[in-house]
Amino acid sequence: MASIKKKVKNGKTYYYLRHHAGKTYREIYLGKKIPENIQELSRNFELEMQREKWKSPLIQIKKNYSLFLKAATKSEIKNHQEIFSYDFTHDSNKIEGSSLTKKETYRLLRFKLTPTNKPEHDMIETQSHHEVFLDTIRSKADVSSKNTLEWHYRIFKSTKPQFAGLVRKERIIVTGSKSTFPHPNFVPLLLKQFFKWYDKARKTQNPLELAGISHFRFVSIRPFGDGNGRISRLMMNGILNQHGYPMLNIKFSDRAHYYSALERAQVGLDELIFLKWFVSYYVTKNKKIRST
16 A cells, blocks of 8 residues: 655655565655645555566466467357356356356256256346356457447346346345445436447556546446346456456456455445456466466
């Protein structure tokens, strides 16, 4: 974290913004007074330091994944996408309350074997999520208002027709969370602003940062009556796939840390909190790819 340091030289006071990284630190000169925009300067300095930390591992991850894609046949890539989707579909749905186990999800998606004594809606949403995910990454469909509404409609049309593909008109309260979400009257405008931001950011922003921030901003708007997490994670992986990065499965077993990062960023009104967790988690989960 960046902190303000005061230095006195020859009776005069000077202020610096300092960022510690272990036993070393870097600092920038602020002036003889603390600037009014100190919070913005501090955040930008923190982001700059984080980017230096992320740069090397992310370059290596993309390089090794690119080598994998070049060496693999179309059939191998298709199989890789299928296997990833089994895990991703299971964990993304499980985070939202699905009762299906990993084995049941695998058997349902690969062999069309329906589990016994499990809710029908869990099975339908599992199959729909799998189909939408594969269609999205294989077509490299871009993030847009139209596509996002279509993804949501296809996943939930048979189980939650009252919500499917529709922007919410009700207020949302998440039990046990300190986060608050926009009033439904503001959601259409916030969505418009989100996609306008995305169209601009996608041309300049690092793809991994773009994926993480897009996930955070979209799920914080919570535009749908249900399924916001699943759509935001689908969006996240669509962005990573488009830009040649390995996709990310946020595991159900890691949901506590995931929820905590989202909530702390939402309550603190600072998306960098979530972005730091997101990139750290991404790098950790891709260590195997980095070392190949």
